[in-house]
Amino acid sequence: xxxxxxxTVNGETRTGSxxxxxxxxxxxxDDLDLTGTHVGCEHGVCGACTxxxxxxxxxxxxxxxxxxxxxxxxxxxxxxxxxxxxxLQQAMWxxxxxxxxxxxxxxxxxxxxxxxxHPDGDEQQLREALSGNICRxxxxxxxxxxxxxxxxxxxxx
Amino acid sequence: xxxxxxxxxxPETTAEAIELLAxxxxxxxxxxGGQSLIPLLALRLARPAVLIDVNGIGELSGVSASDxxxxxGAVTREYVAEESQTVAxxxxxxxxxxxxxxxxxxRSRGTIGGSLAHGDPAAELPAVARALDAEFVLxxxxxxxxxxAADWFEGYLTTARRPDExxxxxxxxxxxxxxxxSFLEVARRHGDFxxxxxxxxxxxxxxxxxxxxLAFAGMSDVPVRATEAESLLxxxxxxxxxxxxxxxxxxxxxxxxxxxHGSAEYRRKVAAALVxxxxxxxxxxxxxxx
Numbered sequence: 001x002x003x004x005x006x007x008t009v010n011g012e013t014r015t016g017s018x019x020x021x022x023x024x025x026x027x028x029x030d031d032l033d034l035t036g037t038h039v040g041c042e043h044g045v046c047g048a049c050t051x052x053x054x055x056x057x058x059x060x061x062x063x064x065x066x067x068x069x070x071x072x073x074x075x076x077x078x079x080x081x082x083x084x085x086x087x088l089q090q091a092m093w094x095x096x097x098x099x100x101x102x103x104x105x106x107x108x109x110x111x112x113x114x115x116x117x118h119p120d121g122d123e124q125q126l127r128e129a130l131s132g133n134i135c136r137x138x139x140x141x142x143x144x145x146x147x148x149x150x151x152x153x154x155x156x157x
Numbered sequence: 158x159x160x161x162x163x164x165x166x167x168p169e170t171t172a173e174a175i176e177l178l179a180x181x182x183x184x185x186x187x188x189x190g191g192q193s194l195i196p197l198l199a200l201r202l203a204r205p206a207v208l209i210d211v212n213g214i215g216e217l218s219g220v221s222a223s224d225x226x227x228x229x230g231a232v233t234r235e236y237v238a239e240e241s242q243t244v245a246x247x248x249x250x251x252x253x254x255x256x257x258x259x260x261x262x263x264r265s266r267g268t269i270g271g272s273l274a275h276g277d278p279a280a281e282l283p284a285v286a287r288a289l290d291a292e293f294v295l296x297x298x299x300x301x302x303x304x305x306a307a308d309w310f311e312g313y314l315t316t317a318r319r320p321d322e323x324x325x326x327x328x329x330x331x332x333x334x335x336x337x338x339s340f341l342e343v344a345r346r347h348g349d350f351x352x353x354x355x356x357x358x359x360x361x362x363x364x365x366x367x368x369x370x371l372a373f374a375g376m377s378d379v380p381v382r383a384t385e386a387e388s389l390l391x392x393x394x395x396x397x398x399x400x401x402x403x404x405x406x407x408x409x410x411x412x413x414x415x416x417x418h419g420s421a422e423y424r425r426k427v428a429a430a431l432v433x434x435x436x437x438x439x440x441x442x443x444x445x446x447x
Contacts, residue, residue, distance in 0.1 A: 001164055020165035020208070023195070042158045043196035047262065056236065056265035062195045063266065066165065067212060110262065131347040132260025 005069035009034065010078030018065040025049040027065030028075060036076035036105050040134070047133030050106040051075050057113040076105035079112065087153060088112060092146030099137035106133050111147045119154060158199040167210045171296060174211055174323050179298045181207045183320045188212070189232055189271030192263050217270070217325060222247055225331050231270025231324045236261075238269055247331035249442070250288060250338035250358055254281040257340065260348040270324045273309070276316045276379075279350040281342070283310060283380040288356035288372035291329045295322040310379035335367075336360045337443025339435045342374075343427050345418065351375040352419045353427045357435035359390070361443045366390045371403075371435070376413040376428060383407035386432065395440040397433075404432035 002017045009032060016031045023042075028034045028051070037060060040048035044062040051060045052074040079086045085093060088111060098104045107130065114121060114129040121129070126147055127140075135143060168174040178185060186205035188194055189212065197203040211217060217232035220241045227247050229238060238244050239255040258264055258272070258281050272282040273293070285291075286306045293304040295318060304317045311317055318324060332338065342354035353375045360368035369390035371383040386407035393399050413424035 001162075003165065019162070021160040021162050021198075023160065026159070043199045044192060044263070047260070050262055053265075057262040058265045059192075059262050061199075062191050062263075064165075064191070064195075064210075067191075067210065113261070128347050129261055132262055 003066040003069075005066050007068050007070060008072045010074055016065070020064065020066055022065045023061050024051070024063045024065045024068050024073075025060035027068075028060060028073075031065075034075050034077050038102055038105050040102065040106075045134070046103070046106070047110065048103050048106040050109045050133065052109055052113055055113075057110050074109075074112075076108055079108065088115060088147070088150040091150035091153060092143070095142055095146035095149055097138070097143045097146035098135075103133060103135045103137075107135065107143055111150075115147065115151055115154065119151065121151065123148060158201075160195070160198045161201060161204055163198075163205055164207045165210065166207060167213050169213050171214055171216055171323065171325060174209055174214060175296055175298060175321075177207075177209050178321050178323055181209070185209050185320070187274070187323065189274070190234065190267040191271075192259065192267040193271065193275045193277070211323070220244060222331060225333070227329045227331050229269050229327050229329070231268065231274070231326055233269045235264035235267045235269060235272070239264060248289075248329055249332055250340060250356055251282075251285050251329065253338060253340035254285045254354075254356065257281050257342050257344075257348075257351075257354070263348070270327060273327060274316060274318060274324045276310055276314050277350070278310070278313060278377060278379050279352075279354075279375040281340070281351065281354060281356075281374060284354055284356040284372045284374040285340070286327065286329075287380040287382055288358055288370045289329050290370075291327050293317075293324060294326045294328065295319075296325045297322040307382075313378040332358070333360065335362055335443055335446065337439040337441065337446060339438035339442065341431045341435050341438070343431070353413075353424050353431060355428070355431040355435045357432075357439040359395075359436065359439040359443050361395070361440070364394055366393055366395065369436075371407055371432060373407075373411075373428060376411055376424060378414075381411065383411075383432070385410070390436075395436070397437075400433050400436040400440075403436060404429040407432045 038048040040046035049060040184206040188208045188210040217230045295302045339357045356372045358370040369387045386403040408429045415421045
């Protein structure tokens with residue numbers, strides 16, 4: 001069965017008729033062509049599909065697309081401004097936070113939520129906040145460095 | 158792993174949800190936060206014909222307190238409980254356990270009732286519910302039924318809920334004066350399921366323990382109370398020797414599982430250490446709060 005839905009994605013109203021069983025992650029990728037949201041484990045373990053829904057970080061593979069009807073969704077595509085990197089993305093770039101890049105969108109979205117809620121958060125809080133995201137390349141240190149650098153720059157501004 | 162096909166219903170009231178459950182009975186699964194059910198669907202471990210999505214039922218969400226009791230609607234999200242002033246003040250044990258549940262993104266969607274109805278024996282909320290003797294409120298066409306936490310958890314991922322019943326709320330007794338609590342967990346990584354976790358609550362009256370609760374997660378196919386250790390503690394004054402003896406009693410007759418995360422022997426040792434630490438922390442909290 002399919003269900004007609006309308007939701008806001010990165011500030012734009014989007015509509016679709018996904019099958020009831022389609023996850024939000026697949027809807028974003030397949031129906032809306034927003035392939036920046038990555039699908040890793042598809043059962044809520046890796047965090048690669050993290051997006052922000054109504055202000056909260058959520059795993060888009062653990063939510064049906066039709067459950068997002070009426071919601072405001074922000075994906076990785078919604079962060080960059082004027083075609084450039086936003087301050088968090090820039091700080092992570094400067095810190096060599098990523099290698100293969102597969103986990104990147106999930107980390108960036110989770111870190112976005114963290115910085116908004118904890119502008120003065122310390123490294124331990126950050127590590128806990130990112131503990132639900134798996135990276136198989138970096139060993140995490142460069143990711144932590146990047147988010148902490150972004151936090152530092154935000155405070156200086 | 159894509160989800161198998163299913164029909165989807167999104168009732169807007171409890172009454173509608175109950176009618177749908179009566180109609181579909183065994184063929185239906187209730188979809189709350191989906192943080193356990195969606196993976197079960199993805200892995201084809203669950204194949205319901207119909208999903209009854211209760212997320213749109215506003216009356217099932219919320220935290221309220223009255224007459225020494227805190228009532229939490231089944232669809233209250235875990236992060237909402239985490240941010241609740243009522244939970245922080247009246248249910249310090251629950252407040253301490255909530256940050257251990259999954260990760261932040263899991264708690265954005267996961268619900269109090271969903272976790273308790275899923276009944277994972279290594280999860281945090283079942284141990285808290287057992288420690289506090291929470292009461293489960295079920296509704297069906299036949300009316301309302303109350304189930305105590307002692308009777309709720311029947312086995313691995315199995316609860317006393319019948320297929321036609323909806324868990325509508327969970328009632329917890331508020332912590333009284335002189336009560337101190339602690340929630341401790343050992344896991345490989347923050348947010349993972351517990352290898353062993355322990356919910357502790359101690360009540361002191363004039364320096365003597367008047368009530369003691371110890372509930373383990375990860376030690377059996379259901380959350381378990383260490384009743385022998387609890388009876389040993391009541392009537393005594395807190396001391397390191399007493400707590401060490403309670404740790405021995407609590408772990409003497411328990412038969413924990415062995416898996417790749419830890420052998421039964423390892424779990425028993427961890428459990429004993431948690432009892433000693435948990436009792437000390439709960440006693441300290443109780444003394445501070447007096």
